[in-house]
Amino acid sequence: MNKIWTIALNTYKEAVRNKIFYIIAVFALVLLAFSLILATLALGEDDRIIKHVGLSAINIFGLLMAAFVGVNLVYEELEKRTVYTIIASGASRSQFLLGKFLGLFMTVAANVLIMGLLLSALVIFWPQSNLSALLIMAIYMFLFEMMMVCAIAILFSSFSTPVLSAVLTFMCWMIGHMSEDLLEWARRLAEQGSAGLAKFLTVIYYFLPNLEIYNLKNQVVYHEDIGSIFYHVMVYPVYAIIYSAILLIIAILSFSRRDFK
Amino acid sequence: MSILRIQNLTKVYSKGVFGGKFRALNDLNLEVEEGEIFGFLGPNGAGKTTTIKILLRIIFPTSGQAWLLNKPLGELSELHKIGYMPENPYFYRFLTGQEFVMFYAKLIGLNHEDARKKVDRLLDIVGLSYAKKTRVGEYSKGMVTRIGLAQSLVTDPTLLLLDEPMSGLDPIGRREIRDLIVQLKEQKKTIFFCSHILADVEMLCDRVAILNKGELIKLGTVQELLSSGPAKYIVSFDNLPLEALPELQTIADSHQDISGIHHFTVNNPEEAHKIAELAMAKNANLIEFRPERGTLEDYFVREVGTHE
Ligand SMILES: Nc1ncnc2c1ncn2[C@@H]1O[C@H](COP(=O)(O)OP(=O)(O)OP(=O)(O)O)[C@@H](O)[C@H]1O
Ligand SMILES: [Mg+2]
Numbered sequence: 001m002n003k004i005w006t007i008a009l010n011t012y013k014e015a016v017r018n019k020i021f022y023i024i025a026v027f028a029l030v031l032l033a034f035s036l037i038l039a040t041l042a043l044g045e046d047d048r049i050i051k052h053v054g055l056s057a058i059n060i061f062g063l064l065m066a067a068f069v070g071v072n073l074v075y076e077e078l079e080k081r082t083v084y085t086i087i088a089s090g091a092s093r094s095q096f097l098l099g100k101f102l103g104l105f106m107t108v109a110a111n112v113l114i115m116g117l118l119l120s121a122l123v124i125f126w127p128q129s130n131l132s133a134l135l136i137m138a139i140y141m142f143l144f145e146m147m148m149v150c151a152i153a154i155l156f157s158s159f160s161t162p163v164l165s166a167v168l169t170f171m172c173w174m175i176g177h178m179s180e181d182l183l184e185w186a187r188r189l190a191e192q193g194s195a196g197l198a199k200f201l202t203v204i205y206y207f208l209p210n211l212e213i214y215n216l217k218n219q220v221v222y223h224e225d226i227g228s229i230f231y232h233v234m235v236y237p238v239y240a241i242i243y244s245a246i247l248l249i250i251a252i253l254s255f256s257r258r259d260f261k
Numbered sequence: 262m263s264i265l266r267i268q269n270l271t272k273v274y275s276k277g278v279f280g281g282k283f284r285a286l287n288d289l290n291l292e293v294e295e296g297e298i299f300g301f302l303g304p305n306g307a308g309k310t311t312t313i314k315i316l317l318r319i320i321f322p323t324s325g326q327a328w329l330l331n332k333p334l335g336e337l338s339e340l341h342k343i344g345y346m347p348e349n350p351y352f353y354r355f356l357t358g359q360e361f362v363m364f365y366a367k368l369i370g371l372n373h374e375d376a377r378k379k380v381d382r383l384l385d386i387v388g389l390s391y392a393k394k395t396r397v398g399e400y401s402k403g404m405v406t407r408i409g410l411a412q413s414l415v416t417d418p419t420l421l422l423l424d425e426p427m428s429g430l431d432p433i434g435r436r437e438i439r440d441l442i443v444q445l446k447e448q449k450k451t452i453f454f455c456s457h458i459l460a461d462v463e464m465l466c467d468r469v470a471i472l473n474k475g476e477l478i479k480l481g482t483v484q485e486l487l488s489s490g491p492a493k494y495i496v497s498f499d500n501l502p503l504e505a506l507p508e509l510q511t512i513a514d515s516h517q518d519i520s521g522i523h524h525f526t527v528n529n530p531e532e533a534h535k536i537a538e539l540a541m542a543k544n545a546n547l548i549e550f551r552p553e554r555g556t557l558e559d560y561f562v563r564e565v566g567t568h569e
Pocket of ligand 2: 309310311348424
């Protein structure tokens with residue numbers, strides 16, 4: 001555990017000193033500022049616009065971080081052979097991979113939280129807006145979505161190149177958000193007689209995480225009911241943890257017997 | 262007791278998607294004794310790095326076995342006593358030298374206080390104290406080599422595997438690293454290193470192995486290898502009258518005139534004697550008469566050449 005933690009901290013340190021980190025962070029902050037401008041222009045819609053643009057900024061920031069930083073992490077260590085000395089210091093390959101995942105998730109989570117705090121401060125101080133429990137819930141749920149995206153990125157990068165991993169990670173993220181639609185398509189296709197394609201979509205549905213359940217943006221913006229609190233606080237997060245764990249186990253298995261270049 | 266034992270080690274790399282195979286190591290057998298400095302030589306692509314990577318479980322052998330500190334490969338706890346420095350190391354660019362070595366100290370489980378002390382000491386040993394707050398990304402090649410050595414010493418290794426530790430160093434740096442390696446030997450550490458700088462190997466190593474195309478072609482002490490080569494003698498004169506030259510040249514293997522000093526190289530002591538007598542009879546001044554040991558480089562070039 002100590003080794004995993006050391007590798008995680010190191011990953012975090014490296015990540016936050018990387019240029020791409022600042023580029024993404026600045027981009028997200030600009031978006032946040034942009035929401036304020038929009039809010040002053042669109043009279044009476046302040047609350048909705050700030051929350052909508054603010055949450056979107058956090059989402060985009062988190063996703064870009066997890067995907068772009070994540071897919072490079074393992075690859076770079078292999079490419080630059082830094083993994084050699086880590087293995088030679090007695091850390092196992094699974095400890096290495098788990099450390100990388102944890103470091104990546106820490107980086108993303110810490111920054112999602114900081115931006116969440118900024119957004120919260122913004123709505124508290126903005127006259128026509130206010131902090132709702134839902135907003136906090138949305139950020140909480142988003143962290144679990146990010147956990148899965150980090151695990152996906154680590155999994156891909158444990159056996160593929162950064163570019164391909166990034167593409168695959170984005171695809172998984174997109175399909176993960178269209179998960180309900182996928183099932184709907186499958187149902188319609190089955191009705192039209194394309195049973196094979198319907199099966200395929202259903203399989204994808206079961207293999208990819210349903211990420212849409214972690215997206216509470218609309219509910220926050222339009223003050224809608226989110227349904228069971230218990231599901232949101234407990235069940236969905238546990239699902240995310242189990243799903244990530246399975247991905248990481250697969251990553252470790254594919255990683256542990258292969259030759260490093 | 263041998264601290265490193267390699268038995269019938271073979272590595273076949275598969276190349277590309279079409280299943281091409283490349284035999285990088287072929288049935289290698291080798292033993293390194295405790296406390297020695299062992300030079301692992303061979304031309305580019307001989308399989309040196311491949312061997313070290315197998316020992317560290319960075320890659321897996323196709324067949325064969327190896328033992329480090331008398332334990333078969335893969336027993337994690339034993340790796341704690343091994344230090345490793347990769348060739349052309351490329352380290353975390355965004356960490357400072359101190360943070361970098363600190364990372365490895367923490368990785369082997371030292372607490373912050375101990376790690377700190379150790380890191381400062383190691384940076385001092387490799388002569389990088391002045392740059393400990395500088396990011397590794399800004400280090401020169403020689404500095405990277407040094408930080409790599411500091412990193413390899415974090416574990417207090419009994420066995421050090423160094424893959425080309427002198428590459429990229431200036432003459433002073435090389436001298437310093439050489440001295441450091443000798444110091445490490447005095448601390449009873451075993452050092453196994455690859456190098457292309459044969460002058461260094463000759464000065465440092467107790468024994469050397471020469472690898473070529475994945476096969477061991479020579480193993481022995483530097484003395485043994487050098488004395489196995491043909492002996493040569495060099496006789497040099499000052500004031501040699503020119504009319505004496507043709508006769509001497511027919512006896513000698515080769516002749517060189519370097520600003521008025523004539524050097525003759527011969528293959529045996531009798532010829533050397535004859536040349537000396539003839540020349541002195543013509544009133545030349547004998548200024549040097551010495552047997553010439555070939556260098557390890559000569560030996561290396563000859564041996565590897567015959568195995569082409
Ligand atoms: N991952 C790999 N896939 C295929 N072939 C490889 C791989 N790694 C090394 N080789 C081949 O194996 C051979 C031995 O390589 P190795 O790196 O062990 O040589 P070396 O003795 O360390 O050489 P150098 O002095 O250049 O460092 C080379 O011909 C190399 O091309
Ligand atoms: Mg090499």
